[in-house]
Amino acid sequence: MDKVIVAKDLSLSYSNNEVIINKVNFSIDSGSFVFITGASGSGKSTLLKSLFGALSFKHGSLVVGGVELNNISGKKLNFLRRHLGIVFQDYKLVREWSIDKNIMLPLLINGYMKNVANAQVDKLLKHVRLNHQSGKYPYELSGGEQQRVAMARALAHNPIIILADEPTGNLDEYSSQLIWNLLEGANNQLKTTVIVVTHNIPKNLNVTYRHLHIEYGSVHEIC
Ligand SMILES: Nc1ncnc2c1ncn2[C@@H]1O[C@H](COP(=O)(O)OP(=O)(O)OP(=O)(O)O)[C@@H](O)[C@H]1O
Numbered sequence: 001m002d003k004v005i006v007a008k009d010l011s012l013s014y015s016n017n018e019v020i021i022n023k024v025n026f027s028i029d030s031g032s033f034v035f036i037t038g039a040s041g042s043g044k045s046t047l048l049k050s051l052f053g054a055l056s057f058k059h060g061s062l063v064v065g066g067v068e069l070n071n072i073s074g075k076k077l078n079f080l081r082r083h084l085g086i087v088f089q090d091y092k093l094v095r096e097w098s099i100d101k102n103i104m105l106p107l108l109i110n111g112y113m114k115n116v117a118n119a120q121v122d123k124l125l126k127h128v129r130l131n132h133q134s135g136k137y138p139y140e141l142s143g144g145e146q147q148r149v150a151m152a153r154a155l156a157h158n159p160i161i162i163l164a165d166e167p168t169g170n171l172d173e174y175s176s177q178l179i180w181n182l183l184e185g186a187n188n189q190l191k192t193t194v195i196v197v198t199h200n201i202p203k204n205l206n207v208t209y210r211h212l213h214i215e216y217g218s219v220h221e222i223c
């Protein structure tokens with residue numbers, strides 16, 4: 001099985017040099033579904049950020065999609081990010097753009113023709129049950145609806161890896177189920193590698209998954 005992520009002796013810290021993740025080793029097979037759990041402040045978002053190159057690190061090695069992220073050039077990082085779908089804990093939708101345009105952005109960056117991109121946006125809005133909100137702006141939507149837009153944007157360009165930070169954190173049962181179905185579908189049908197930070201692993205998931213738990217700066221496999 002191809003390894004889509006390989007971390008060796010990886011340590012992560014912010015500018016204050018406090019060590020958040022301490023010399024961890026793990027690898028993730030292409031096409032797998034991985035949950036990351038841990039207490040608040042344990043370093044889940046920090047680890048996820050490192051996977052899309054949003055955190056520079058001084059120690060160890062991290063290879064994502066065959067690309068070493070230590071000292072990566074901006075150009076290479078942009079290229080890698082085109083193949084990632086990222087759902088942030090605080091959504092990060094572009095406020096000045098309609099939700100349709102937010103979802104369309106990764107498609108345009110990836111060179112989709114305008115009419116194909118439009119059709120894909122319509123399809124995704126239906127998938128996340130927001131077609132009735134088409135044309136609206138993020139601030140006109142509830143938190144849960146914005147979260148669903150963020151998920152649609154992450155999935156839009158069929159990324160090789162989806163990195164999602166508490167994608168159901170603010171959602172009710174109905175919306176959570178929608179999100180899990182989408183992630184499950186991407187993993188089962190498109191063989192997308194899915195990495196999800198969550199406090200609650202859903203019980204009725206139709207995929208085989210791995211569970212990594214962060215505690216005291218280490219990453220443990222929960223079997
Ligand atoms: N930008 C930053 N600068 C300095 N320290 C930070 C920064 N972001 C996070 N931290 C620190 O890193 C540690 C881990 O934070 P992180 O956001 O990764 O936690 P988390 O596990 O995602 O928590 P939560 O479940 O609350 O989202 C915390 O102690 C936090 O204070």
Ligand SMILES: [Mg+2]
Nearest residue numbers: 044045089165
């Ligand atoms: Mg977090």
